[in-house]
Amino acid sequence: MTPINRRLILTGAGVGAAALGAAFAWRKLNPPVASxxxxxxxxxxxxxxxxxxxxxxxxxxxxxxxxxxxxxxxxxxxxxxxxxxxxxxxxxxxxxxxxxxxxxxxxxxxxxxxxxxxxxxxxxxxxxxxxxxxxxxxxxxxxxxxxxxxxxxxxxxxxxxxxxxxxxxxxxx
Missing domain, CATH: 3.40.30.10 (Glutaredoxin)
Known part of the structure; x- marks a missing residue:
């Protein structure tokens, strides 16, 4: 694997983890509105x-x-x-x-x-x-x-x- 491909994969994984963390934080701070x-x-x-x-x-x-x-x-x-x-x-x-x-x-x-x-x-x-x-x-x-x-x-x-x-x-x- 070339260094550029490795960097792209790690960057993608980091962005994905950050997005997932943001989604969990959003859900915790903004619970669904009950009926x-x-x-x-x-x-x-x-x-x-x-x-x-x-x-x-x-x-x-x-x-x-x-x-x-x-x-x-x-x-x-x-x-x-x-x-x-x-x-x-x-x-x-x-x-x-x-x-x-x-x-x-x-x-x-x-x-x-x-x-x-x-x-x-x-x-x-x-x-x-x-x-x-x-x-x-x-x-x-x-x-x-x-x-x-x-x-x-x-x-x-x-x-x-x-x-x-x-x-x-x-x-x-």
């Missing part, structure tokens, strides 16, 4: 059971499973232990879980006394059914789960009971 629905979700605050406000933006950038449930919904109550198990297994991989109760505070507090959950629980209240419709559940049925990926965008939805094995598959995607 209007996702942006509206990330701007929300929900009443926590202790009277404070829970700001969901604290989990942005991490995979987040949001489960809408109610104490008066038998399928919701049935799936909560499996969602809790999923959280125990997946939190080490950066996953967060938020349970949003479409309910009043007192029944939720009483339920959690009997069935403690390890993940965050807040109140969506009756307005929660409107929120599930906005997030892709036009029927407004419960239980309803949605996953926001690391970019803050919705990547998965489930109307009805979520099974543990199905949730485990989310961490493998």
């Amino acid at each position: 209007v629905v996702a942006q509206a979700f990330w701007a929300r605050r929900f009443p926590a059971l202790d009277g404070s406000d829970l700001d969901v933006a604290r989990w942005r950038g991490q995979p987040l499973l949001v489960n809408f449930w109610a104490t008066w919904c038998p399928p919701c109550v049935k799936e909560l232990p499996e969602i809790n198990q999923f959280y125990k297994e997946a939190k080490g991989k950066g996953w967060q879980v938020l349970g949003l109760a479409v309910d009043q505070a007192e029944p939720v507090k009483a339920f959690l006394q009997k069935t403690p959950l390890d993940f965050a629980v807040a109140l969506a209240g009756p307005e929660g059914l409107g929120l599930v419709r906005e997030l892709g559940n036009p029927a407004g049925g419960l239980p309803f789960s949605v996953v926001f990926d690391e970019t803050g965008e919705i990547s998965w939805r489930r109307l009805g009971v979520s099974r543990l094995e199905e949730l485990r598959q989310l961490t493998r995607s």
Whole structure:
């Protein structure tokens, strides 16, 4: 190989590496803009059971499973232990879980006394059914789960009971 050819190859490799580095830096400094629905979700605050406000933006950038449930919904109550198990297994991989109760505070507090959950629980209240419709559940049925990926965008939805094995598959995607 002649010195000129070697110089051209090295120059090309250097330019390519610089372009790749610039692309990664651009992506890091300018993350993709989430959809209007996702942006509206990330701007929300929900009443926590202790009277404070829970700001969901604290989990942005991490995979987040949001489960809408109610104490008066038998399928919701049935799936909560499996969602809790999923959280125990997946939190080490950066996953967060938020349970949003479409309910009043007192029944939720009483339920959690009997069935403690390890993940965050807040109140969506009756307005929660409107929120599930906005997030892709036009029927407004419960239980309803949605996953926001690391970019803050919705990547998965489930109307009805979520099974543990199905949730485990989310961490493998």
